[in-house]
Amino acid sequence: xxxxxYERPAGLQEAAAAVAGRTNAKFIAGGTNxxxxxxxxxxxxAHLVDISRLPLADIVETPEGGLRIGAQxxxxxxxxxxxxxxxxxxxxxxxxxGASGQLRNKATTGGNLLQRTRCPYFYNPAMACxxxxxxxxxxxxxxxxxxxxxxxTSSQCAAVHPSDMAxxxxxxxxxxxxxxxxxxxxxxxxxxxxxLPEETPHVETSLALGEMITAVTLPPPPAGRQLYRxxxxxxxxxxxxxxxxxxxxxDQGHITSARVAFGGVAPKPWRAQAAEAMLASARLDEVAYxxxxxxxxxxxxxxxxxxxxxxxxxxxLRLALIETTRAS
Numbered sequence: 574x575x576x577x578x579y580e581r582p583a584g585l586q587e588a589a590a591a592v593a594g595r596t597n598a599k600f601i602a603g604g605t606n607x608x609x610x611x612x613x614x615x616x617x618x619a620h621l622v623d624i625s626r627l628p629l630a631d632i633v634e635t636p637e638g639g640l641r642i643g644a645q646x647x648x649x650x651x652x653x654x655x656x657x658x659x660x661x662x663x664x665x666x667x668x669x670x671g672a673s674g675q676l677r678n679k680a681t682t683g684g685n686l687l688q689r690t691r692c693p694y695f696y697n698p699a700m701a702c703x704x705x706x707x708x709x710x711x712x713x714x715x716x717x718x719x720x721x722x723x724x725x726t727s728s729q730c731a732a733v734h735p736s737d738m739a740x741x742x743x744x745x746x747x748x749x750x751x752x753x754x755x756x757x758x759x760x761x762x763x764x765x766x767x768x769l770p771e772e773t774p775h776v777e778t779s780l781a782l783g784e785m786i787t788a789v790t791l792p793p794p795p796a797g798r799q800l801y802r803x804x805x806x807x808x809x810x811x812x813x814x815x816x817x818x819x820x821x822x823x824d825q826g827h828i829t830s831a832r833v834a835f836g837g838v839a840p841k842p843w844r845a846q847a848a849e850a851m852l853a854s855a856r857l858d859e860v861a862y863x864x865x866x867x868x869x870x871x872x873x874x875x876x877x878x879x880x881x882x883x884x885x886x887x888x889x890l891r892l893a894l895i896e897t898t899r900a901s
Contacts, residue, residue: 581623590754591622593783603679606688638793644683644786663799667741670803683786690732707775718878725839730774740836744818750788767841797822798897813837821897862891
C-alpha cells in the first residue's frame with residue numbers, strides 16, 4: 574500500500590470540507606471495499622477522512638411514516654431491524670443475500686451505495702479499464718463477459734453495479750441525503766445518485782467532490798407484497814447474475830400496482846420502468862410476465878457471454894411475480 578495521511582473529523586461539515594479541500598482524498602467508514610482497492614493499487618488516496626464515528630448510526634421514524642437510516646448504520650443492523658423486516662422485507666432480504674456476516678457487520682449504508690464495480694478487468698491493473706484509467710479502453714468488452722451489463726451500457730463500459738441493497742432501495746423509491754463542505758444539505762432520489770457510463774464511465778455518481786451521504790430516507794411502506802430474488806453462481810458470497818426487487822399489489826386476478834428493480838444487469842440499480850408499464854393492470858399470467866420482461870429487454874446489449882442473462886431475467890422476473898401475487 575502507498576503512504577497516506579489520515580484524520581478523524583468531529584463534525585459533518587468538517588468531514589465534507591476535509592475531502593473537498595484536498596487533492597485525492599477519500600471518505601472511509603467500514604472500508605470493506607476501499608481497503609481492498611487500496612491493497613491492489615486501484616485506489617490510491619493521499620488522504621483518508623474517517624467518518625465512522627460521526628453521529629449517523631441511527632434508524633428513526635419519519636413524520637410521514639417511513640424510516641430515516643443513518644449513513645453509518647451497519648448492513649447487519651439494518652437487515653435485523655424489526656421495522657425493516659416487517660415493513661420493508663425486500664430491503665432486509667437484499668442485505669442478507671449480500672456478502673458474508675463478517676462483512677455485513679462492517680459495511681455501512683452509505684458505503685454500500687458507493688461501492689465500486691466488481692468487474693474482473695477493473696480489479697486487474699494489468700488490463701485496460703476506462704473506469705480505472707479514463708481513455709485506456711475496456712478489456713471487458715469482447716473479453717470474458719459473463720458478469721457484465723446488458724442494460725444501460727456504452728461503448729466505453731459495461732460493468733455492473735454490485736449492490737443488492739441499492740436495488741431494493743430503488744424499488745422502494747428511497748431518497749439520499751447529503752451534506753457538502755459549505756454545510757448545504759440536499760435530498761435526491763436514489764435513481765439520480767448513480768450515473769450510466771456513456772462517455773465518462775469513471776464518473777460513477779452525481780455527487781460533487783466532498784459531498785457526503787448522511788442518510789437514506791424510505792417513504793411509508795408501499796402497498797403489496799415485497800420480494801428480493803437473487804440468482805448467482807453459488808449460494809453464498811457471490812454477486813448477482815440477475816436479481817429482482819419486486820413490490821407488487823394484485824386483486825381479482827390482475828396486478829394493480831408494481832415496482833420492479835433489477836440488479837446484475839446494469840451499471841446502476843436498474844428501475845424497470847418499461848416492465849412496470851406493461852404490468853399495470855395486467856392479468857396474472859405467463860404471457861403478461863414475459864411481455865413485461867421483453868419490454869425491459871428491448872434494445873438490450875447482446876453478446877455471446879451475456880446472452881444467457883436475457884432469458885435468466887425473464888425467468889427470474891416471472892418467479893418473483895408468481896411469488897408476490899400468489900393467492901391474489
